[in-house]
Every structure is written in C-alpha cells, then in structure tokens.
Ligand SMILES: NC(=O)C1=CN([C@@H]2O[C@H](COP(=O)(O)OP(=O)(O)OC[C@H]3O[C@@H](n4cnc5c(N)ncnc54)[C@H](OP(=O)(O)O)[C@@H]3O)[C@@H](O)[C@H]2O)C=CC1
C-alpha cells in the first residue's frame with residue numbers, strides 16, 4: 001500500500017519534470033535578452049497615454065527615444081515633460097501612420113531603430129449595426145494597416161544592419177485582441193489581425209535576430225480611454241470590467257520588461273495572464289516554465305472561460321430586456 005502511494009506521488013512529480021525537460025529541449029525560438037540602454041527605441045503614439053508612459057520609462061532606463069504621432073503640439077508637450085523629468089531629449093516625428101510615404105520618410109530620417117513599438121491606436125466602440133463603414137475603416141487603417149506601414153518601413157534597414165545586437169518589434173494589441181467583446185467588432189478585428197501578422201513575421205525575421213512581442217493590456221487609464229468612455233455602450237464597459245483597469249505607467253513597465261526579455265505574448269495583469277493561457281493557440285513561447293503552465297492549465301481555463309461567457313451573455317440578456325422595457 002505504502003509503495004503504491006509512493007509510486008503515485010513519484011509519478012505526479014516526475015511527469016511535470018519530464019514535460020519541463022522536453023519543453024526546455026524543443027522550445028524555439030529560444031529565450032533572448034534585448035537591452036535598451038543606449039539603444040534607439042521608436043514609439044508610435046508616443047505623445048499620449050500608454051505610448052507616452054513607454055517613452056518616459058524607456059528614457060528613464062537610458063534608451064535614446066523617438067516618438068511619432070500626428071498632432072505637433074501634443075508631441076512637443078510630451079517631449080518637454082520627458083525632458084523636465086529625465087533630462088533626456090526625445091526626437092519627435094509628426095506623421096499619420098496611414099500614409100506609407102510619410103512613414104517611410106520619417107523612419108529613414110530617424111537614427112537606425114533597435115526597438116520599434118507600434119502603439120498608435122484608435123478605438124470607437126459601438127454596435128456593429130450602428131457603426132459607419134468609414135469608422136470601421138478608420139480603425140482598421142490606423143491600428144492594422146498603420147502597423148504594416150511601420151514594419152514595412154523599418155525592416156529593410158533593421159535586417160541589413162550588421163553591427164547591432166538583437167532587435168525588437170513590439171505591437172500594441174489589447175485584451176480585445178484575444179477575445180471579441182460586444183461593441184468592439186471593428187476594434188477587435190484590427191487587434192486580432194496584429195496577432196496573425198506577429199506570428200507569421202516572427203518566423204520570417206528570426207534569422208535576422210529580430211524578436212516580435214505582442215502586448216495585451218486591459219482597460220488602461222489614458223486620455224484615449226477617457227474619450228472612449230464618453231460614448232462606450234454600457235454593456236461594453238460591464239464586460240471589459242471582467243479584467244481590472246490599469247494605470248498607463250504600470251502597463252508601460254510590464255510591456256517594457258516583456259520586450260526586454262523577448263516575450264512573444266505580454267499580458268499586463270492577472271486576468272490578462274489567465275486570458276493569455278486560455279488563448280495560447282500556436283503562438284511561440286520561449287519560457288519553458290510558461291510553456292509548462294500553458295500545457296497544465298489550458299483545458300481547465302477553457303472550462304473557467306465558459307463561466308465568463310455565461311456571465312457576459314447573461315448581462316447582455318438583462319441589458320436587452322431592460323432596453324425593451326424602457
Ligand atoms: N487605454 C486602453 O484602455 C487600452 C489601449 N490599448 C491600446 O494601446 C494603444 C494606446 O492607447 P492609449 O494610450 O489609450 O491611446 P491615446 O488615445 O491616449 O493615444 C493614442 C496615441 O496614438 C496617436 N495616434 C492616433 N492615431 C494616429 C495616426 N493615425 N498616426 C499616428 N499616430 C496616431 C495619438 O496621437 P495623435 O492623435 O496626435 O496622432 C496618440 O499619441 C492603442 O493601440 C490602444 O488600442 C489597448 C488596451 C487598452
């Protein structure tokens with residue numbers, strides 16, 4: 001009896017260790033470190049919110065920083081306040097990412113880029129049925145096509161530079177890029193699109209020592225969110241509240257740590273970690289410990305996920321019933 005018990009214990013210990021050993025041998029791409037000190041970090045949407053917080057944090061950590069956005073006044077303001085608190089001068093580029101020629105021009109004028117963070121984004125939540133085609137196109141153009149433009153402009157020089165360390169291209173997605181949410185049809189499509197881009201591109205640029213990261217923040221306190229909240233359907237806010245809100249500085253620090261450790265998927269809070277495990281799919285995972293966690297939790301998290309969906313659909317039913325009564 002005692003030996004049976006011992007065997008049982010041994011097997012539950014040995015199986016995870018065995019899986020961990022196998023994972024450590026087979027995981028590709030391998031773990032990497034991407035230093036940012038003294039290197040050039042180029043952040044789009046760097047004049048506001050998460051992008052500004054990223055620019056500020058990267059500058060504090062000794063990176064050379066450039067920011068790109070449309071509005072010149074906001075860019076200057078961001079530049080001044082980073083100079084005031086860090087003493088570092090940030091380069092600014094006033095460009096609309098929807099214009100490929102302008103994006104190319106800015107990137108060719110800038111110093112060679114070591115870390116590109118495609119963070120620009122617009123979000124206008126609204127029931128799909130009510131949303132104008134122009135609004136849908138606007139989100140797809142800025143969030144998805146804008147990111148294609150940036151990467152297309154950066155890759156030739158990033159690939160051809162020989163005298164450099166590992167480079168990174170990080171894309172700002174959203175938890176709405178991992179699960180579709182009421183009111184986010186177009187926004188979620190633009191953010192899910194980034195994942196297909198990221199997974200494919202990583203396979204193409206791994207031989208150039210270029211590493212892709214995808215960042216998945218929850219609701220984050222930014223000027224953009226304040227603006228979004230003015231018109232957001234109430235049910236969208238209720239569902240989004242399943243994952244707690246974060247401050248822009250916290251998201252920036254988590255994102256930068258993820259980029260520096262070459263993580264492909266970067267969740268930004270605990271719910272985000274659960275969501276990333278539940279939606280691991282076929283994304284690369286460099287960390288054997290995280291890969292083991294994915295193997296161990298995916299099926300149970302699928303079960304947990306059904307409770308979230310149950311809760312969301314119940315809220316939607318209640319909300320629709322209320323609308324009919326009033
Ligand atoms: N805040 C949140 O709750 C969450 C945000 N995200 C994502 O994080 C990113 C940043 O969001 P957040 O900080 O809230 O947004 P903000 O609205 O605060 O900032 C957006 C930035 O993007 C720039 N930008 C917008 N459109 C363009 C364009 N066409 N060309 C160039 N730059 C542009 C803006 O400058 P300008 O207008 O001058 O061009 C600004 O610098 C977005 O991709 C968003 O989808 C993800 C999850 C949650």
Ligand SMILES: CCCCCCCCCCCCCCCC(=O)[C@@H](N)CO
Nearest residue numbers: 123174175176219240242243274278305
């Ligand atoms: C096992 C499963 C665990 C599941 C946890 C699920 C939590 C999902 C919440 C989704 C929130 C979406 C927020 C989008 C924020 C955003 O991008 C906008 N504010 C625009 O900026």
